[in-house]
Amino acid sequence: MHDLPPRPLASEDDKFHEECGVFGVWNAKDAAALTALGLHALQHRGQEAAGIVSLDEGGIFHAHKGLGLVGDNFSDAKVMAGLPGRAAVGHNRYATTGETALRNVQPLYADFAFGGLAVAHNGNLTNAHTLRRSLVSRGCLFQSTTDSEVFIHLIAISLYSTVVDRLIDALKQVQGAYSLVALHNGALIGARDPLGVRPLVLGRMGGAEAAPGWVLASETCALEIVGAEFVRDIDPGEIIVIDDSGVHSIKPFGRHQSRFCIFEYIYFARPDSIVEGTPVYETRKRIGAELARESAVPADLVVPVPDSGVPAAMGYAAEAGIPFELGIIRNHYVGRTFIEPTDQIRHLGVKLKHSANRAMLAGRRVVLVDDSIVRGTTSRKIVEMVRAAGATEVHMRISSPPTTHSCYYGIDTPERGKLMAARHSVEEMAAIIGVDSLAFISLDGLYRALGRQRRDPARPDFCDACFTGDYAIPLTDQQDNRERQLSLLQATQ
Ligand code: SF4
Structure with missing residues (x-):
């Protein structure tokens, strides 16, 4: 048994979190080791647990899962020797549904009449509770509390013959966001939901060999690490079947205008990934430049809140003609070091992760660039720290619009009432955070930086619901919950 991993300090955890990363390999030597490398490259998409299921040449499945990082679970030679075969799937988890427990760690595996099946899911199903209630009433026995197990039971009771x-x-039957391997x-x-909310890419290994190896991964950075060449994004609503005869594409959902998660460009995806044909790093710089055009302010330095604010700050600085400097230094070795800190050191939380570069900041007017404000707790502490280091003015610029709504499509977000921008105007937020001025990129500015216009019917579109409340996929469980609470209330009156 593994112990629960230490949770990050609340004060340093003021971000939206990507739920999961998925990876799969077909027809490659040491498929499990390649999968461990792929998951390592996708570690930013989930740090609470990791799992790999491999398939050996005799048709037997092997699994290993554990709580914690990929390196914690897959660096032991004995563990890797227990995952033989030329095919494997893997998963990094950041729990958004179901508690963090070993039984919720993916890939989920089940034996069916047609054989074994291992499933790894990135995303979140918005009708999972509703489906689960119906499946339980039909006799299905759930082994975990994760929404992804719904796939297993729906596959089990289907009357079709092929997998x-x-x-x-x-x-x-499911609603929501999913990228599956x-x-x-x-x-x-591999499968992507009809609106393509979460990413999934196809890669090829072995150059021009007649029987190449194939890789499915959440992001292109996971192809690089295993030496696979990027082939293409899986299309929204597409199912890819890779077998010994090659790669086959099925599109059973008809055409929809896609709604890829715009936050992948702002924060979630690794900067060296190319997402939906667009390099993330360059895009973040363009967003920063657009932010500078929209809300320039006289200053001596542009300082990123590291690490995620760095490319946007570079773009802002270049556009504004203000020097870019690392005025805040991030300690990369914190996060799992301080388990359950005592009350005496809890207030030091943000300083464990960030420290002010006093020599750079003293006597300067500073533009601080960050990617988002969620609860605002970390922003306030960072601003305090920058002022204490001698900055004469602190202006904050944010490379996303105000996050006013929760995400139900696979991102861990606080409930709406805890989002600072849902409760306060920008002026009020500036006063609470303690800055001389605060500005967010506009929604139109964000789309401009991506080279698009919002809701342009001629182009693939984006999900921007956490900025607008415009949820393109029905929130069936939320609605169902509201209706049940209402009927409970009426019954007690
Ligand atoms: S609500 Fe926000 S975080 Fe969630 S999928 Fe849409 S854009 Fe991404």
């Missing part, structure tokens, strides 16, 4: 038809049947005896399968 792919059963999967399609299951996908037609699944492994069964005959194939590696």
Whole structure:
């Protein structure tokens, strides 16, 4: 048994969190080791748990899962020797549904009449509770509390005969965001929800070989690390079946205008990834430049809140013609060091992770650039720290619009009432955080930086619901919950 991993300090954890990263390999030597490398490259998408299921050449599945980082679970030679085969799927988890417990760690595995199936899911199903209640009433026994297990039961009770038809049947019943990789005896399968909210890419290994290896991954950075060449993004609503005869594409959902998560560009994706054909690092710099055009302010230095604010700050500084400097230094070795800190040191939280570069900041007017404000707790402490280091003015610029709504599509967000921008105007937020001025990029500015216009019917669109409340996928469980609470209330009156 593994112990629960230490939780990050609340004060340093003031960000939206990506839920998960997925990775799959078909027809490659040491598939599990490649999967461990891929998951390592995707570690930013989930740090609470990791799992790998491999398939050996005799058709037997092998699994290892654990709480903690990929390196904590897959650096032991004995563990890796227990995951033989030329095919594997893996998963990094940041729990948004289901508590963090070993039984919730993916890939989920089940034995069906057609053989074994391992499933790894990035995203969040918005009708999972509703489906789960119905499945339980039909006799299904759930082994975990994660929404992803709904896929397993829908596949199990489907009346279709092939695994792919059963999967399609299951996908037609779920609502929400999903990028899936699944492994069964005959194939590696990838699937993306009809609006393509979360990313999934296809890579190829082995150059021009007649029987190449294939990789499915959440981001291109995970292809790089295993030496796979990027082939293409999986299309929204597409199911990819990779077997010994090649790669087959199925599109069972018809055409929809896609709604890729715009926050992947702002914060979630690794800066060296290319997402939906667009390099993330360059995009973040363009967002920073647009922010400078929209809300310039006289200053001596542009300082990023590291690490995620760095590319946007570079873009801001270049556009504004103000020197870019590392006025805040991040300690990369904190996070799992201080387990359950005592009350005496809890207030030091932000200083464990960030410290002010006093020699750079003293006597200067500073523009601080960050990617988002969620609760505002960290921003306030960082501003205090920068002022204490002698900055004469502190102006904060944010490379996303105000986050006024929660995400239900696979991102861990506080409930709406805890989002600072949902409760306060920008002026009020500036006063609470303690800055001389505060500005967010506008929604139109964000789309401009991405080279798009919002809701342009001729182009793929983005999900921007956490800035607008415009949820493109129905929030069935939320609605269902509200209705049940209302009827409970009426019954007690
Ligand atoms: S609500 Fe926000 S974080 Fe969630 S998928 Fe949409 S854009 Fe991304």
